[in-house]
Amino acid sequence: MARHTYPCPIRWSDMDIYGIVNNVSFVRYLEEARVDFIFRMAPTEGDAFFREGSVVVSHQIRYRHQLVHRHEPVDIEMWVSDLQSATVTVDYAVRDGDLVYATASTTMAPFDYRAGRPRRLTDAETGFFEKYLDETASAR
Template identity: 50%
Template structure:
């Protein structure tokens, strides 16, 4: 099972008054990783329909430990835990991997994404090409539990 890896830069403005990355900023980090995965990587694999529209139906985030600003990026690992007819669930782990192979995990999260037809103003089905792309990143182990 493949995982999409995105190196996300930390910005000085991401910090809150307590000196660590604000909880709301993590949603932006997840969005950056998801856009790279579903728009950039999918388009390169011939499944570019996601760039035509999608909406977030649900986020679930579990904050594990504070992340403080530093000059090096944080790694966001992304995979798919569910593919339905007209929705999918993406799971994430925001982490650092150390030289000895251990990880420091800051956040685990899941997002339910619904492909959307912008011209018609309604959700759409996942195409066979999109399903094939997503299946390469399928793993049944969610990072955070998302209730259906």
């Protein structure tokens, strides 16, 4: 199973009044990482998954350690934990080496915006996500 790692910069403005990275900023980090990951699907033509349309179905985040502003980026490691005919679940570990700041999961569904309804994953989309599918995960 392949994993994708996104080096995410920590911005000073991401911290809250308590001096730690705000929970809303974590959701933004996951979005930045996910978009970076998905753009790998069709690097020469832009993002095939988002070009056709997709929606976030759910997010889940577990905070493990406080994260504060720093000049070095934090790594966001991603893989696919579930792949169905009309949804894909991406899992994350926000980390610095062995120290894990948060783990998270996002379920997405491809969506046809013109028709206003969900659609199935294409064979190309499924093939892309299968490369990152955890061996213990379910597929279709």
